[in-house]
Amino acid sequence: METKVTTIYDYKSIDIPKPLIELQLPDLSAFIEDQCQKLAERHSKLELPEGQKHVLTDEMVQAEDLPGITTVEEYKDAMRREIPFTIRSQQSHMIVSDFLVPQLVQRSTFEINDEEATRESKHRLNIFEEKAKEQGLSLEAYGQKEFGVPTMDEGEVRQYVLYLGRTSFLFRVLAQEYLRQRGVTLDVVSYAEYVKSIAETTGMEEDNVREVLPIHIYMDEVPTVSMLDEMASWVYSQITFDE
Structure with a gap:
């Protein structure tokens, strides 16, 4: 018997914990200044005394050849605009993989x-064990x-990886039927x-x-990726930042 899904639950009916x-948008000032400092260090040809910082200039920004960005202030403004989008994107994919897929x-x-x-x-466990050996x-x-839980013992790690493998397999079956x-x-x-x-x-x-991308990978992975992207887009639209 081949594994098949008989009923696909509507993922949009799953309540996502508030x-x-x-989300609370973090203070971006320090992060932006740090990025400016790193960019200045990359472009500067000066050797400064220890403790003295390089200063980002418009010329350094222009050397990056970023569309529509020619000054330091424009570079900072672009980061202020883009960082919230990046946070929302990362959060939406995390919610899908860690919460929504298992629930579905x-x-x-x-x-x-x-x-x-x-x-x-x-x-899945064999791959996980190989990665552990490589490191x-x-x-x-x-x-x-990997899981950020310092109290897990080996047995708990094994069981969790096996659970992830089973969940991933069933979701792949579900996604194929979802597209069909x-x-x-x-x-x-x-x-x-x-x-x-x-x-x-x-x-x-x-x-x-x-x-x-051989055809057997295409048949297995495209439905999964397609459905994950659809779910992530739905989650993305719900993420807000508290003032």
């Missing part, structure tokens, strides 16, 4: 092939670092069109696109 979407999977119904789901979960860390230490119900067909024809579109957008050769 602390996640009602939990509230939807599936016919699950346990062998298939277990295999996917173990695959010279134990599974426990790597898990504590909306009339989106993923097949050889749509793959060829997708490859052509990516090639035109990036300037890559179509054969190179196929190497980077």
Whole structure:
């Protein structure tokens, strides 16, 4: 039996906790000054005495060749405008991955092939273990670092990674059906069109696109990415900053 979703819960009916979407905009002054200092250090050819800071000039800003930005004040204003958008974007993706996807999977119904789901979960754990080894860390230490929970022991890390793997697998199944119900067909024809579109957008050769994104990855990942983007856009529109 192949795992399939039988009922897809409407993710827009899931209440997002207010602390996640009602944010306090931090004081940007120190951050902006720090960015200006780093830019000045990159462009300055002067060797200053220890403790003395480089000063950002209009000429340094112009050397960055930023559209419509030619002065230090314009550079600072641009950061003041863009930082809130960046914060909202990062927060919306965090909410989707850490809160909305698990909730959606939990509230939807599936016919699950346990062998298939277990295999996917173990695959996620194997990848996690390899990353821990690459960093010279134990599974426990790597898990504590990745999840930000210093009290997790190895067993808890394993169980959580297996849970993430199972959730990710079920969401992938759900996303494929979600697109199908909306009339989106993923097949050889749509793959060829997708490859052509990516090639035109990036300037890559179509054969190179196929190497980077073979058809089996396309069939698995495009529905997932598409639905994640849709959910993130919905969450993004709800995030506000307290005055």
